[in-house]
Amino acid sequence: MSGSRLTETQLTESQAAETQAAEIQPSQFRTGTGTAALAPAFLVSAAPAPGPGATGFGWPLRLLGCVLALLATDPTAWASRPPIDLLLPLLAAAGGFFGAAPVLARPVISGFRLRNRIARHRATVFAVGCVVLLTLHRPPDWLAGCEVVLLLTYLVSVDAAAAGPPGARTARRPWALLAAYASALLVFAAALLPVTDSGAWARLAAAVAVVASGAATAAVLRPTRADRPNRADGAGR
């Protein structure tokens, strides 16, 4: 994917503001393959769009969805529930199998019925369903941590499969993944810490959370080599 990236130029903020303010004539538009740098135009990525043939994500995501849905029903409490409640894991697994696969078609309106809309946004419906199940069945702490990680993994994977090059780019950036997982686990740990408002642990935890969030954001937003202006192109000068 990186071979097809066309990110070559970036303008400084002042230059970009000046150019935005100026009236841009139609002839000054620059295409992604043009050479004249009259307007700040460039394409971050021109990778081929994901299509129905990108089925490499299909079965792994179904498997991940089944595991996510089953764990959301709190397997540790299955033995203590009445037999009729065991239908819930079966239904959750079925929902994970059918709903976890991402929709790879273009986002066009195929119908205004609720059935069509649910089919279009089935990955979102599935993820929200898992949140509802977790709300109804409070799992043990270790299982809740697994759920946090699995749900975030599922969302990142769906983005990589269905959101095109931007989603795939996020999945390939380790700092971005680290920031997302770290923030989720940080909030999770903060929620489980036995602190009170006036205790020393509360201030320490708050300080650690602030520092960690700032460090993660700075680490992610710092310009990488690929994002730096291409001096040979001249657009950034």
Add this chain to the structure above:
Amino acid sequence: MTPANAAVLRALGAGPGDDDSGAPLAQPEGWRPGERVLRLATVGAAAVAAALLSGEGWLLALAAGPACLLLLAAAGGARPSRSRATAEVPTRRCFEGEPLTATVTVAFDGVSGWIDPGVAPGPGTTLVSVDVTGAVVTLGFTARRWGRWSLGVVDLDLYDAGGLARRTLRVDLGEVEVFPMPVDGSLTPIPVRLPDRLGEHTARQSGEGVEVVGVRPHVWGERQRRIHWPSTTRRGSIQINQFAAERTADAVILLDAFSDVADPLTGASSLDSSLRVAAGLVRTYLRSHDRVGIVSVGGKLYWLQPGTGDAYFYRIVQTVLDIRRDLAFNTPDLNRLPPPALPHGALVYAVTPLADTRIMDVLGGLAERGNPLVVVEIPIGDPRIAENDAVEQLALRLWRLDREAVRYSLIEKGVPVVPWEGGTLDLSLAPLLRTRVQGRIR
């Protein structure tokens, strides 16, 4: 499934067979949230709401990850404020089965993370390839059926750098002309009387051709190299070879566009086959330097007076490319045709499936005019019936008898009916070479 096929299926949006459904509704202008932001925001909002309602603080951790992903995606760069897409189709005329290429170039300012093309191809073309290179989208089509078609519209989804928002640019690819693939043929039957113009067909009149039609006594002043010595020796006087004149022929193709019947077995369109046969006849006669014209009946009346030359083939076909759009239910009056469209004594080929009785009125009118007339019947296949249903079998038998009666009524009027069974036209036209086609003009 190859990536190329996957890109085509994604661009089509629906199945590959649903490309006749026309262009989709126009997307609203301006930026609107993409599916990625809807998904992440919905999950995050659901987790926050669940945490607030249930009092379980750890559920906020489920919202932290999506919120972080949204934050990172939103920091990608300035989204394009102005964008424009232009389409270019280098070749807008082709024959059936030939490829067409359209190039859509997107110009914009700011940063775009993804260009996602969606294509609604026209009814006569098939999308075969989609290639996105930078800001240039190259679409490959194959012309499937003859006609003057809209090549389709392209909806380009222009995403911002993080893939959170998108705007749609619609580009119309314009019209293309797809010419029918002419049916092969080389035989050119001719009428009894040919117009008085030099050509390649042997006329019954004597003239300056190359075909010997007899001998006659020598007249003083004639060229000695034409002496027929065997006859001269036998008769004792000088005999001269007599040659036939060589004349051109006028042919007019009458195209039946009253109905378009689909073959129950193959699904082939009778109108498609009719124009292919007509194009084959036109090309065959033009190759022998005859004058060919065309008249299409059914709906709007299209006609072109006979002419000659290789370029005239394209003029003739272009004249009738729109017949599919103008199907109507009125019976045309051939008497309203200007005389140059149907010259006196021109050989008329009526290319028809004989599926509409209104064509019989037209053929009857032509026969009364006295033009030599040949009916080329386009097969439409028998209706499908249940094997064990006696009523349907009886109906099929009646249907066949009815068509036989139609053919018989034409033959009884002196109009030869030659069926075209697919393949070369020579097999259909060969029986007409036994004698010259006769009309009422003697």
